[in-house]
Structures are given as structure tokens and as C-alpha cells.
Amino acid sequence: MAEAFDTRQLEELYQQLGQARADDVICGVLEELATLLSMVERCYREGRRQDMRRHVNTLSQLAAQIGLPLVARVARDVINCIDTGHTVPLAATLSRLVRAGEHSLVEIWDLKDMPI
16 A cells, blocks of 8 residues: 655655644645545535536645645546546545545644654
């Protein structure tokens, strides 16, 4: 399984922004990722694929920003399923995105509390 998070990306954020600012950025991104995961699931249930695609794209970019390569990659896979219209793989890949996203959010939140 691919790494859930890239600690080097986090270290870089802390070096560039300093402790307080990096904490603020990471907390804000974590909250946004959680909100986006919820919005993506709602869009899927309601059949709003273009809104879903837009939210997943944002989620992918934010995940990459704070060092969540697995989430970013699975999000791109979801976008590919939306673009190709493959509904069964979309359901499976979306489930994987939600699991990976939730797992990564917990892990990075715990890691954020550790000194880097």
C-alpha cells in the first residue's frame, strides 16, 4: 500500500511557515478535506457528477499540498471514473477515497501533534 502521508511535505511546510502558521494552515486544510469528503459523498448520492468532480479535484490539490499522496492519487482515480462514465468502478473508487481520506485525516492530525 502506498504511504498515507509524506512527512517531508509537512516538514517543508513547518520550515517555510513556522510552527504557528503551519499549524493554522494544516488545521484549515484538514477541516476543508473533511468537508469536501462529505460533499463528495452527497454529490454522489444525488447524482451530481460535475459538482462531485469539482470537489474531488479540490480535495486532490489540498491533499497534495499537505503531503497526502495516497488521497491525492485516489482522488485522481475518482475523477478518471467520472470522466469515463464507469459507474461501478466509480462506486468502488469513491469508497476507497473516503476510507483513505478518513484514515489520513486521523493520522496526519495525530502526527501534527508530534514535534517535527
